[in-house]
Amino acid sequence: MKGRVAALVGPERVVIKEFDVPSPEPDAVVAKVRRANTCGSEVHIYHHHHPLLRECVLGHEFVGEIEALGEGVETDYAGEKVSVGDRIIAPYYRTCRKCPACLKGDFNLCQKAYSFWSQAAEEFPHFTGAFATHYYIQPDQYFYKVPDTVPDEVVAGANCGLSQVLYGLHEIGLSAGDSLVIQGAGGLGLYAAAVARDMGAEVIVVEGIPERIELAKRFGAEHIVDMREFESADERISEVQRLTNGYGADVVLEVTGVPEAFVEAIGLVRPGGRIAEIGNVSVDKSHEISLAPGLITRKVIRIQGFVRYQPWFLHRAIRFLERKHKDHPFDELSDREYSLEEAGEAIEREEARKVARPAIVP
Ligand SMILES: [Zn+2]
Ligand SMILES: [Zn+2]
Missing domain, CATH: 3.90.180.10 (Medium-chain alcohol dehydrogenases, catalytic domain)
Incomplete structure (x- = not known):
């Protein structure tokens, strides 16, 4: 054949x-x-x-x-x-x-x-x-x-984006009652919103494209930080502070792939918080940023990057889709x-x- x-x-x-x-x-x-x-x-x-x-x-x-x-x-x-x-x-x-x-x-x-x-x-x-x-x-x-x-249409993406965010949010230690900021509501961000809500977290999505904002709400986002309204990183950080008792998010998930979003994540997370980096995958010169490492030290932040996932997380992804x-x-x-x-x-x-x-x- x-x-x-x-x-x-x-x-x-x-x-x-x-x-x-x-x-x-x-x-x-x-x-x-x-x-x-x-x-x-x-x-x-x-x-x-x-x-x-x-x-x-x-x-x-x-x-x-x-x-x-x-x-x-x-x-x-x-x-x-x-x-x-x-x-x-x-x-x-x-x-x-x-x-x-x-x-x-x-x-x-x-x-x-x-x-x-x-x-x-x-x-x-x-x-x-x-x-x-x-x-x-x-x-x-x-x-x-x-x-x-x-x-088929629902499960075809499970072996990439969905398993990836299930694994990342699990490894970064997201738990019930945590506040989570998701930067970007593309496929990964939308999956993450649904998974995080299922895990009992409070979900805040940062996004500027209207279609994505509408979908983010339907995938479980409770708060939207609309980039058309909050145009600068400082404004977005203040808005996330307002939504989190003036303290910052417990966990930030970066899924935009924009290098500057990583710097912003450090501003969005609370002292002692955690950042999961999944979106930025390019390593060439055009993706370099400048940053004072002391920001990480003084804020006592844990940052972890993720590529691929332990393969059994695909099994969790199927069970998740079966329920949700x-x-x-x-x-x-x-x-x-x-x-x-x-x-x-x-x-x-x-x-x-x-x-x-x-x-x-x-
Ligand atoms: Zn893929
Ligand atoms: Zn091997």
Whole structure:
């Protein structure tokens, strides 16, 4: 049987290639892709701005359907029985369990994380990205069954943004009664608002785009700091002080990707508070800022950055959606559908978009 992939062969150069769909090795799974989302990371990869990915098969947020199980695969990574035809999702990286990072228990930092994704499409097993008709789940790549009640449009983004914020908010120690400022109500910020409300936190969202503000309210934001009204960082800091007893937020989550927002987060957080940094991922000169480190010392702030997540947080993400997907408009985060041949166009729309993610339906 033949299948197709959208292969990135150079910056902004996508070519559809056809290969035989391989049979899965022992412990591996071959899935048919049902729906894949475009994501901000795809835009980085498309322009060759990603530090680890160049020539590769595009796509990482997806929901699939089991086509073939490798020898030895009877359950998903939560012990649930699986068979051909079941819908599944997987983290977009593998966890080798043998490298120095895995030995420390940091599966999210596995040094082999992208060993398959960073290959050119010609290399076995070809179906290493989700903008494709099929996706090959590696023998040491987690995957989970999706309950029938959770629709494709809702679950397709779970292995990226939703798992990322679930992990970040858990690791930063957000707890019931905490005040949380979320800087930016894109996909990550909206997911974070819903998760934080579910965790019992008081949610304040800083945002300036009207459509995003409306969605933020529907995803659980209790207070909006509208950047059109509070134009400077100082004004926003004063407004957050007003909302938090004049003391500042217990936790700040940065998901704008704007370097200056990190400096602002230090102003927004209370003394002794915590900052989770997820949005800023670029490390080139154009993303440098100036900052007096003494601000962190004197305020006794804990700051932690996050990339990827411990793979079992994807299981939590599925359970979260199972309980909550009707409480918030998760389906509105999914934009127009594109064919595999239109992958480049979908990524360009993603780059220009305001909120919803273009989807590839192969
Ligand atoms: Zn590893
Ligand atoms: Zn993503």
